[in-house]
Amino acid sequence: MAELGATRQAHSGRISLDPDKVESGLAQLVLTVVELLRQLMERQALHRVEDGSLDDEAIERLGLTFMRLDERMKELKEVFGLTDEDLNIDLGPLGKLL
Structure with a gap:
């Protein structure tokens, strides 16, 4: 509990946000x-192909869309x-997202 109080005191001021980091x-x-x-869309398109x-024509459009x-x-x-x-992004025990 004392640790929580110390954390609150350390962070009791304003939140400092750097606009560049937020963006x-x-x-x-x-x-x-x-x-x-x-x-996910690419995998679905490959299955459909x-x-x-x-x-x-649809295959050509899909290819162009994915390239762009x-x-x-x-x-x-x-x-x-x-x-x-x-x-x-690392999802912890689930591993990497991508």
Whole structure:
């Protein structure tokens, strides 16, 4: 209990937020979610291609979409100074996210 009181005293002032770090942290979280969704969508698209449920035009559109998304993700990671490893969040006992 004394430890909790000491922690409260140490942190009893204002919260100091660095806007640059907040922006970077938010960008990391958002890009991680986008990357996770991209990987899931890509797997689903591959299954549909393998099943033969997509015509050539749809396959072409999917390929172009994933290429553009990959390019944009690279640009955004560069803007925020993030790497692929930065997006691979450690979930503790569950392991890495991506």
